[in-house]
Amino acid sequence: MPPNEPSRRQRLGSYVVIGLFCVYGVAQFVAADPQPWGVAAGWAAATAVVLGPIAWLxxxxxxxxxxxxxxxxxxxxxxxxxxIWLGVALAFAPSLFPYGPGFLVGVVLGWILVCLAERTVVPEQLRGASI
Structure with missing residues (x-):
């Protein structure tokens, strides 16, 4: 194992915490009335478009x-x-607060979309190679 690589136990712990966070976000999203599908789709697209190229570069x-x-x-x-966003939203525009689940679900979907695109769309020679 390389010196800076986390152990299998640490990696598993990270995956469990991230998974629980995602389950919590999905539970909030399902409980929201009405469900913010438009916000989730917007954040998913924005996250994929912004974070994908940044992560690859x-x-x-x-x-x-x-x-x-x-x-x-x-x-x-x-x-x-x-x-800061949460504080401002709660202080000045409480109507923004219910869209938190849409934001969380959208960011997670965008991140998954970036990972899937890298594995399926980006050619093997461009993954981790100098452009």
């Missing part, structure tokens, strides 16, 4: 050990932005 241009550090920074920035 980052994987191509940035070494693996540096990607991990930048991933932590991006996750921290995402949590900060989400916290």
């Amino acid at each position: 980052a994987r191509d241009r940035i070494p693996p050990e540096r990607r991990e550090t930048l991933g932590y920074v991006a996750a921290g920035a995402g949590v900060l932005v989400a916290s």
